[in-house]
Amino acid sequence: MNIVPILVAHARAAYPHRAAVPTTLADRPDATVVRLGDTVVKAHAPGTDPTHLARRLDTAAELPGVLLPPLTPAAENLHGRPVTYWPYGTPVDPTAPAAAPWEAVATLLARLHRCAPHSALPPMRGPAKAARAITRLRAALRTAPHPAARPVLDAWAALPAWARAETPMPTPQAVCHGDLHLGQVVRHPAPDGPWRLIDVDDLGLGVPAWDLARPAAWYACGLLPPDDWTRFLAAYRRAGGPAVPAHGDPWAALDVPARALSAQTAALAITRALAADRPLDGIERAVVDACARMPAP
Amino acid sequence: MQCPKCHAPMRTYNRSGVRIEQCGGCRGIFLDYGELEALTQLESQWSKPAPPAPPAAPQGYPAPSAPAWGGSTRKPPGRRPGGFLLCGRYWD
Numbered sequence: 001m002n003i004v005p006i007l008v009a010h011a012r013a014a015y016p017h018r019a020a021v022p023t024t025l026a027d028r029p030d031a032t033v034v035r036l037g038d039t040v041v042k043a044h045a046p047g048t049d050p051t052h053l054a055r056r057l058d059t060a061a062e063l064p065g066v067l068l069p070p071l072t073p074a075a076e077n078l079h080g081r082p083v084t085y086w087p088y089g090t091p092v093d094p095t096a097p098a099a100a101p102w103e104a105v106a107t108l109l110a111r112l113h114r115c116a117p118h119s120a121l122p123p124m125r126g127p128a129k130a131a132r133a134i135t136r137l138r139a140a141l142r143t144a145p146h147p148a149a150r151p152v153l154d155a156w157a158a159l160p161a162w163a164r165a166e167t168p169m170p171t172p173q174a175v176c177h178g179d180l181h182l183g184q185v186v187r188h189p190a191p192d193g194p195w196r197l198i199d200v201d202d203l204g205l206g207v208p209a210w211d212l213a214r215p216a217a218w219y220a221c222g223l224l225p226p227d228d229w230t231r232f233l234a235a236y237r238r239a240g241g242p243a244v245p246a247h248g249d250p251w252a253a254l255d256v257p258a259r260a261l262s263a264q265t266a267a268l269a270i271t272r273a274l275a276a277d278r279p280l281d282g283i284e285r286a287v288v289d290a291c292a293r294m295p296a297p
Numbered sequence: 298m299q300c301p302k303c304h305a306p307m308r309t310y311n312r313s314g315v316r317i318e319q320c321g322g323c324r325g326i327f328l329d330y331g332e333l334e335a336l337t338q339l340e341s342q343w344s345k346p347a348p349p350a351p352p353a354a355p356q357g358y359p360a361p362s363a364p365a366w367g368g369s370t371r372k373p374p375g376r377r378p379g380g381f382l383l384c385g386r387y388w389d
Contacts, residue, residue: 249362251364290366
């Protein structure tokens, strides 16, 4: 079933004065996002836990200085998928990576991590998503082997159980975004309002270093320039973020999440390369190479 | 010290206990007596791929710390560094 036209019709009914031409911002199995003028409507993944999503939406509504607040307090149900409404915000300019708002993202994360959690906030889903990527890789390998898979699976096996979503995450925990990357910040009001974090689907209580781990992993894999990493980390520390010590080596806290996210990224890359019958690109190979250098199980 | 080839200043890096001088200009590497043997010996102790050359730190600034499994900073081919971070293909 193509959810996009159904979503557009639903949004038009909810906001009849919106005359804009719909634009599909994302259409993946886990999320379909359509923009209608200054409104964005999102169909969440089938099987989304409605109670967990409700607590996540509450958090977004309660922290408007950090997270983009939803337009409506609760999700609607559309053919079994929860649907939420959001104001449109301007994303990071993909043609200007040098202008990426590393300081702003780091400051927002530090603020989020310092928040008192909403009661009954579910766990942050970072480790669960990494585990899902590994499960998908294993499934793809049953049809076709891939020479890059071994170091990735070994790197995964060497991680502690919590990072593989086999046990609860250790304490101290904080409110975490759970899936931080540069596609998860927008300026609101568009086009030049302050930056806000979006996409609460993976938000929850967990190890806050997980939110720093994607940039950390890109840096460790040799893909993010040291300057960008330094800007990000320094801004997080200036804002009093609790995920890493205020001074000294941050890697005692970052190492496990950065290894997990590298394994996740590499697993997704190999799975996609197998499905498309194409070789890994230079970035994907760099992440696999980093997995090969990680400690053995 | 200065690079014998292009005369740019060289910086000292410590890789697995071996001190290596790398030129900030042409990125050439200078090894003292015995250091090549020390590196070869280290390599033979590792069955896994060794970390590549020292990071291309911005001139005059020390590189931020990185984990032992970290690699060198390289420009992704055909892309501006960091540009890939905006490509959803690597996240979703």
